[in-house]
Structure formats: structure tokens, C-alpha cells
Amino acid sequence: MSHRFRKGLVRLSVPLSAALLPAGAAVAQTDSAVPGSAVLTGLAELWGYATSGFLWNGALIAIEITALAMVLGLAFGLGLALMRLSGIAALRGASAFYIWVMRGTPLLLQLVFIYDALPLIGVRFDSFTTAVIGFALNEAAFCAEIIRGGILSVNKNQSVAASSLGMGHFLSLRRIVLPQAMRAILPGVGNDVINMLKMTSLASVIFVSELTYRSQQIVGQNFKFFTVFGATALIYLIITTLIAVMQERLERRFNYELPKDSDGGAFSRMLGFSHRAQSPAVPSAPTEVRAPASEADGREEMRDWLRTLVDADPLPADQPFVTCSNVQKAYGERTVLAGIDLTVKPGEVVAILGPSGSGKSTLLRTVNHLEAIDWGEILVGGGLVGYRRLPGGGLAPERNLAQARAKARIAMVFQHFNLFNHMTALENVMEAPVRVLGESRHEAEATGRRLLAAVGLGDHADHLPHRLSGGQQQRVAIARALAMKPKLMLFDEPTSALDPELVGEVLLVMRKLAETGMTMMVVTHEIRFAREVADRVIFMDEGRVIEDGPPSQVIDNPRNERTRRFLRLVENAPTETTSS
């Protein structure tokens, strides 16, 4: 026995010991060696184990189980996370229950259960399959929470904006929410991958002979705990280092705030190598779709383009385009809309004024069905948006709201722009036309570049939102809305979040848009804009329309005391000092 033990070790340790030890030095006789040489011998033995095919085959099994279980666990975990975020209580409950059980019980027990208890009901898996299934089911519970955290970390306004552009739940999740959530998801998942790789040793209880168990078997025979497990630790470290590098690369890929032209992250620099930056998601424009030579040309062209849009399917000018009849809405006990009656004619620009909490933003959101109404009805272009009429005359919401919004051709611009943070200006503009309207990328890019030029941002097409000023972002948002070829534009306080000096550029674009004959409903505090651009001004307070008439009447000669008080307050506000 003794002879065989040592012979094996010597054979294993030849490559390094040959390099480390002087010729003729005894490798196996640790007892008689001087202390320094004992260390060398130990290292040589460790190296021998670290290069052992027996251990590396065990490592390979651990990697295979981890890779397969992680992929399955992530997919299942995503499903569980969506269930937990669902509006359906049964799904939320089922998911929460699963996570509670799987996270709360030992993985060892779960593995033994699958391997040894399921055969009692005729379900029999082999060791490897059991390990993959067991680890995947367990990991899914943890991934679900990591993914849920990631999704919650993405501002809700992102999906509201996607929704207003006619993007459905899953499209919005795949294209808008998850790519941004990845930044929050990746570190947690990286942790779990490394954890799982090491935890596969638990599977020795169901006869998976992976790295740690193989080391235990060697130690069980020669009791050289430190050399064998030292070698095992080295193998684990090599694999986990590769995992960490992969994680770092993925994080860079999903970190849209990182300049794309820099090379290598901190980790890569630490390791002394770099990798090429990702190429931009959208290739630069083919020569024939370049932005027009000057912005003035672009605006002319845009105006023509918008006119064709407005004129394509004209409604009689005397017929209302938007009709709100007795629209009511409450959040719990609080009434927000207390019976709104309102019509907007084709091509009309209606400014909606009112103190905060008066319900004006909510009204705007009910027009494109971002908010449901409790009572009454809203017709746009003669049709309901996202409702179908029940036989008794009542309304029921349609299942596919996003599609209904796209069909109604209503676009919206938000107070906080809500640009998709991970996409360039051009990609923001192209996203919905390509994904919702089914335009070709080529066509959408051509339109997108023209629209960006028209709002004065031809040179910023490839910039990410965080590199643009507020005013520029809002102009991109307007271009994005226009790309949906809308017949009605809703503006929800489009300048309220802007620095005073940036308000003008946005109002200028809106003014041009009004001139093309676009039908617009604008919730605003910009009295001057309302006076100069709007055809009609509506003043709302406490969920009701208090005044409705031309600007000359509502702004300059308000009849209602509340309107007068509000106007006095607003006209003294600092934003009024700037103008378009």
C-alpha cells in the first residue's frame, strides 16, 4: 500500500518538482527533508493534484451541472418573478409559495427527495439529471427574487412610455425593462453561479462524483488534507475567476452609461488584458438615409411629412375628433374626475390648465387608456380606445390594450421624457415603429433620422439619453411620439421638468407641430404658450372643467374666481419669465 501511494504521487508531481527541486532531491521522503525542501515537496504534490485528470473531470461535471441548472433556473426564475409581479393573486400566491418552500428547505433534502423518493411514484432520474433538476428548481427560487429586484429597480415610467407607444407587456419586458434590469440582476446571478459551482459537492449524496467529493476520496485514502484540498481550491479558483470575468463582461455590455469606446474594465485592467468595446447596437446610417443638409431643410421636409399624416385620413373639421362624455374616475375614496364633458376638433390645439391635483394629467391618460375610467366614455376618431361595448351598453376593457393604443394612433409626451435609457436617441425613435408597426429597420431609421433632424437633433442621433440635456431629451421624446404617425398628440406637462432656459426649445417644436395641423391636447403651466398657440384653453379644478373657451376669454378674461387666482399665481412663477 505504502509503495503504491507514494509512487502515484511522484508520478503526478514530476513536472513541477523537476523544476522546483535540485536534481536528485528526494520527493517522497518528506520526513527526512530539510524544512525548505519539505515546502517545495508539498507544493510539488499540490501541483500534481491540481493537474490531476481525476480532479479536473470532477470539475467538469460540476461545471456542466452548474451551466445547465443555471440556464434552466434563470428561465424558470424569470417566470416566477413575473408571476410574483402579476396582477392575478393566484399567480402571485403560487410563486410566493414555491419560493418560500424552495428557499426555506435544505437543497440536500431536495436532491435526496428527487433521487430517492420520486422512484416510489415511478419517476426515476439518474444522478446527473437529478442534480441538474434539483439545482435548477432550487436556483429558480433565488433567481426569481434577484430578477424581481432587477425589474423593480427599473423606473416604472419606462414601461408606461413603452405602453403609450403601443408596446405590449412582454415586448416591453423584453426590449425595455429586462435590458435595464440586467445591471441590477447580473451581480446577484454572478454570485449564485459561483455559489452553485461549489455547492454541487452536495450532489455527492446522490452519487455525482464531482470535484470536492473526488478530493475527499483521495484524502480518505492518503489523509493529505492540505495538499489535496489546496489543489482543489486552486481548481475552483481558476473556474470562478473565469466566471467572474464573464460576469464583468456581461455587466459592461449592459451598462449603457459606460462610454462604448473605452477599453476594458477595472477587472480586465487588473488582469492585464483588454477587450474590444461592443459595436453600437444600430449600425450607422447607410449613405442614402443621411439627415438633410440643414436643419431648416429638415423642418420643411418634416412639415410636409406631418401634413400628409394629418391629411391622409381627414375627418370633417366640424366633427369632434375626441369626445369625452361624463368621464368619472376615483382612486379609492378620492374622486379625480367628476364627470368631464369635452370635445376636441380635428387639428385643434387644446391647452388644459389647472392647479395640481385638479385631474388634468389623469384626464389626458384616460384618453389613450393609460388609465381606465370608472364611468362615461371617451371616443377618439369615432372609436373606443381599448374598450369594447357590451350588449347592455356598458364598456369592458379589451385584453390587448397596447394594440388598441397603437391602432388609435394616439402618442404621448411625458413630463419626465421617459426615454428608454439604454437606447440611443435614434433607437428610441425607431423602437415602436419596428416592433409595433412592423416597419423595416431601414424605413424606420430613415424616418427616425428625419424626425430627429426636424426637432433639431440630427447630430445627436447616436447619443444615449443621459448624454442629452433635458430639453434635448424632450425633443427626442416628441420625435419618438411622432414616429408612431399619430393623429392625436397628448402632452403631459412637457416643460415642467426642464430648467427655465431649456423650455423654449421644446415649446418651439410644439409650436411648429401645431402649425402643421396636428390635433394636440397639452397639459401645461406655460400660460404664454397656451395664449399664443392653443385654439382653446380649458381650466380644470377638483376633477371638473371650470372654464372652456378661446385663450382670449379663459386666460385674459376669466370668469371664475378660482381661474383668476390660479393665473395670478402662475404668472408670478419664475418659468413665466422665459419665453419661446
Next chain:
Amino acid sequence: MKRVHIPAAAAVLATLSALCLTSVAEAAPACEPAKLAEKYPGLAGRTIKIGVDPQTPPYVMRPANDFAKLIGVDADVARAVFDCAGVKYEFVAGAWSGLLPAVRAGQLDVLWDNLYYNPERGKILDFVIYMEAGTGAMTQAGNPKKIISKDAMCGAVAAVTLGGFEESIVKEADATCKAAGKPGVEMMSFQDVAAGIRLIDNKRADIMMWDAGLIDTLVAENPGKYDRAFMTLSGIQIGPAVRKDDQDLLKAIFDGMTVLQAKKEQAAIFKKYNVDPSSQVTAVIKNEK
């Protein structure tokens, strides 16, 4: 050496009496691999999965020169027994705690790795007993404290794993020493053999107690470093175990073992791995209802 012959003689006697008592047509167990389907219809076409935890030297372990192989007393005996029956088999390695549940669930067919018999296990599985457990006490070379028996431990530090036969030996010795007005036996506990060996290496303990087979292996492999202080048979029976519905497998193991013992092959395997031959017992089936 005397003890070796007693079981061997007993086996011969048993075989002879079996010959006399049963019908003439039924011959003494013999290796007839070609007659597998005839003798053990329940094994025909099967590959027997032998559950082992290869960190239990000298019973099942990986040889240092080829970690892909399995050797040891139990591994060698199992091979000989199944070759004798003519059935195909494979070893399945896994952590000890997973072995018994896997045999019960039918994921494995036999647990064959220094498994102790006890009435609780006997209710779940059927055993073929073929050896008795011995506890060895290992000390530093030259046995400096002269601990030559379990009665000579007074004032010594004894390392044991908790909850087993060894712990009871030490507690008993401690009480005996104190009753006789001598210093007691100080007990240290360890988790695995390697940790126990380290206690002897750095002289934190005077003896460490473990399975006699392993102690003898360690002593033989490290001359001038360790010595066996004493050995004591615990009376605990050891043997492979199968499911109660797998009677053909049980019979095949028993028959093979009987042949092996008659041919003194079991003793030869014990010798090869430095296991005290006195721990061999005549093969017997334990299959209580």
C-alpha cells in the same frame, strides 16, 4: 492464527451438513457463472449497482496510482462474489449518507462498504454477515504510555468520534480508572480520520481509536511513526445489505461468499489489505421479517 481455522472448519462442516440434510440434487454452492438465469432468475439481464463511499480505507478506496479505480476489502470481495455468480455489476460512488436511502429507493441494489448491521437496519434491508468489527487504538511509535489494552488507559488522552462504540469504551475505562482511585481517561473528539491522525502527530492525544483495519494499514504504512496500542472486537457484525424484495441477489451474495470462504479467498483478501483475519466470520444471512 488459530482463530482463522475455526470459521474455515465451521464452513466446511456447514457445507457437509448441508449436503447431508438437503436432497442429493442440490450441490454445495459453487461458482457457475453460466447458470445465472437458472440459479438466480431475478438477476438475469441485470447490472447490479454496488453503492460505496470510496473514502473508507481499507474497505473501499481509490488506489493512489489510478484514482479512476476502486480497491479495498469490500470492493475485492464484491467483485469475487459477483464474478462467481456470473452477474454484471458496477460500483456507484457517493457520500455515505446517501447510500442507504438509494438502496431503499431502488437507485442502487446493494450497499457494500463496511456497513454495520443493527436491528433497525435489519428491519429495512437483508444482510449477509461476513466479518466482525474490530476497534484499533493507534499511538505514537514505541507506545510511549504503554497502553497495551483498554484497561491500561488511565491518565491517557484518547481521541474518538462521538456516538460510537469507541466512545463507550473510553467512558467505561474512565469510570473504572476513577473507581480504582487512578486518574481518569480524558476524551477528545474528532470528525474524520485525518483529523484524528493529526492529534497523534502533534501529540495532543495518546491514542486515537478507529476501525482496526484502517489502524493496521496506517501502522504498516508508517513504520517508526505509529504503533497499534491494542485492538478489541466490538461484536458488531458487518456485511452487504440488499432490499428485502431482492432475494435472488441476497442468495447470490451468500452463495458467493460461502464459496469464497471455503476457498480461503476472503482471508487472502483480508491479508492483502492488512485486515486482522480474526475479524472474519462464517457467512450468514440476516433476513428478519
